[in-house]
Amino acid sequence: MDRRDFLKALGLTVTAVTAASASGSVDWAPWDIQPVPSTPNDAIPDLDELAGDWWRAADLRSLPAISNFFGGLQAGENIFAIEALTFPPYAQGQNTGVLSINGNPVDAQEFRWFPYQVLRRCTVGAVGIQTTVRMACAQRIVFFSAVLMNQGNTTANFTLDISLQALIRAYPDVAWTWDHPAPDKPGEFQAQVLPGGNSLIVRDLKTSARTAFAFTGPMSEATNTYGDIHELPPDVLRAAGDHGLASWSVKLKPADFLVIQLAMLVDDVESRILAQAADYTGAGVGSFGNAFDSIKNDWQDRFNAAFTPGSAVFSGHLPLLQTSDAKLRRIYYMSVASLLCMFRTDMPIADRVYVTNSPQYGVSLMYFWDTFTWATVFALLDPTAMKNTLRRWLKLDIHNCYAQDSLTGRGVGPWYSFNDFTVFSLIERYICVTGDLTFLHESINGLSVVEHLEQLATWWKKLVRPPNPMADYGAVNNLLECVPTYIDVVPSLNAANVWMMRRMAALREMAGDHAGASALQTEAEVLAKEVLGLYVPGQGVWESVHRDGTRVQMRHCIDFFTVSSCMTGDLTPAMRSEMASFVEKELLTDHWMRAQSLKDPAAGFSDRPDHGPMGAYDAWPPFTMEGLSRLGYFSAALDFLHRCELTTHEGPFGQSHELLGKTVEAPVRKAFRGQQMYNCSAGTAFAEIIIRNFFGVRPDWDSNPALFAADTPRGFSGVLKNVRTADGLVTITSGPNGLGVQKQ
Secondary structure, eight states: OOOHHHHHHHTTOOGGGGOTTTTOOOOTTTTTTOOOOOOOOOSSGGGGGGGGOOOOOOOOOOEEEESSOOOOOEOBSSSEEEEEETTEEEESEEEEOOOTTTTTTTTTSSEETTTEEEEEEETTTTEEEEEEEEETTSEEEEEEEEEEEESSSEEEEEEEEEEOOEEEEOOTTSSSOSSSOOOOGGGGGEEEEOOTTTTEEEEEEESEEEEEEEEEEOOOOOOTTTTOEEEEEOOOEEEEETTEEEEEEEEEEEEEEEEEEEEEEESSSHHHHHHHHHHHSSSSSSSHHHHHHHHHHHHHHHHTTTTTTTTTOOOOOEEEESSSOOOHHHHHHHHHHHHHHHTEOTTOOSSOOEEEEEEESEEEEEEEHHHHHTHHHHHOOHHHHHHHHHHHHHHHHHHSSEEEEETTTEEEEEEOTHHHHHHHHHHHHHHHHOOOGGGGOOEETHHHHHHHHHHHHHHGGGOOOOOOOOOOOGGGGTTSSTTTTSSSHHHHHHHHHHHHHHHHHHHHHHHTTTHHHHHHHHHHHHHHHHHHEEETTTEEEEEEOOSSSEEEEEOOOHHHHHHHHSSSOOOOOHHHHHHHHHHHIIBBOOSOOOOEEEESSTTGGOOTTTSSSTTTEETHHHHHHHHHHTOOHHHHHHHHHHEEEGGGGSSOOSEEEEESSSSSOOOEOOOOOTTTTTTEEEGGHHHHHHHIIIIIIITTTOOOHHHHHHTHHHHHHHEEEEEEEEEEEEEEEEEEEEEEEOOO
């Protein structure tokens, strides 16, 4: 690899570099990256197309994070450091890799996210710095690279240090919950420099966890029009008790580069980790360069496999979207990339798991609710994994937990009121999409799956508190957590109960049980009338009923999209119009939405970015689009989708996005406060709604592929290709006359 290719591999545009002029100035910044590739509209995007933009550190609320199918990490404020590294059951405490110049820690001034790497850059005096952090796919290895360039006209002399902490411990027999375990006592670790002086190991004194740091050796230097490139190991690498410290005494002439490359490896077999570390200390780019370069290709292969029928990675595949609507295309593929950030292939309970959150909290958990938000995507992409997930969940007592730990298989957390609805919906979606009716008769925990379904659909009866005939879902922590008035008898879940009973009635009818179907249908009609009694005429919103009989107006998105999706046919034209008007006037903003209206009586007490008035959980915007389209407002739904595209230029979808102000023009950022995760599977709901609503893929119990509202134009032209149905692959076309379907 020549010097130009070497710098390109680090993401640098060397074609923009000019030699030092007579005055000694340099027309170059080391963070200029290569032009983003552009693939045809009918092809799977290159991952670099999905990269975020460069963002000033001061403008971010959550710093970028990456994953590698074994775990994840977050880039630190420091230009080189990482934190929140987990490879369950391994967890990191504090951070590692703090870079200092002349004894002063150097913070990044700008960040840029890619699916497979994070770039950071800054300038210290005349020295420009860009760093890259990547994670080896499906290995417990992190790769760091730093490029420093003297942009001044005199030689730059400085000392450079990088701290090598490794508070990493294994917790194989501990249930990982929201607050997963992590070490916090540095004195319980011991560092040692290894022979050769370019690598260091840190041993956990309480478990077998080992962490090695390996710097690449010196590269033969060369001079060209871009300046000299010096790739150097540390001048001094020393152990300081529980950590290591790497130091350089740097002398850079104008336009010269210093390149530092470091591999961080985690394992519990010391001989294996030492052998791996030795591979990365060879001269030149060597095996480090090959491994570093392969990461993007490995990620791209995994991404491509998600859209490839018959791939060896997934048991199914997702449709290929072909459209000239650039915003729709970017959101669809970014939504899938966001899901792959949650894909894990080394969890003990299964060979393929899609965890809900990363990288700070709940990193081994798979939540019932969040998984429901992308149920169709799950059934299309990985039906085998979905079926196995449902089997595991039906063995749990879902009325005593809200998630499953992927390390131990245990249920985690308290009961969550949406569990019956979400697990029912996941089973229903799996059967309708795959046509696997035999699953209904499989026995799990002494009940057939169809019996589990009926139990889920009618569990609400156990929650009735007379004299109110509707289900009472209890306190705030069982519902929206931060909205103190959204308690007890709420419209959303009672509407969901109506839908579940109607779906069970349809299933009973299909099986020939007319009496059972009629009984369920009658109960559903009675409950539906009660739910409709919670509507506030002229307002487009609903009321909850507290246990003391008080009725409280709820101006929240969750009632809008749940009722509009679960009881569409029960809503009058006036109700539909008023509900849509409420959403457009009080919830939608220029590029996102607020979950709760600023006019809600509890808005002042609900300030959390996911469920309150200053932002929204990332599944709420697509679910709101679904609600709008279910009510017949496809153009409003598409317009809202287009407006949300700007958020993808910061990074992937995550747990929530926050509004930085109360106006409709307020900027939107990925949220961090309130323990909001950078990565979350809920953002896959954008792909879910594009498939289910904008392309109408809503098969019934008999897997009939009839499309939802096929005669209604969606407002865009496009093709959804390789849509898997029970009868084979089909292509769905969206055009000026609505939707059309053709068998492939």
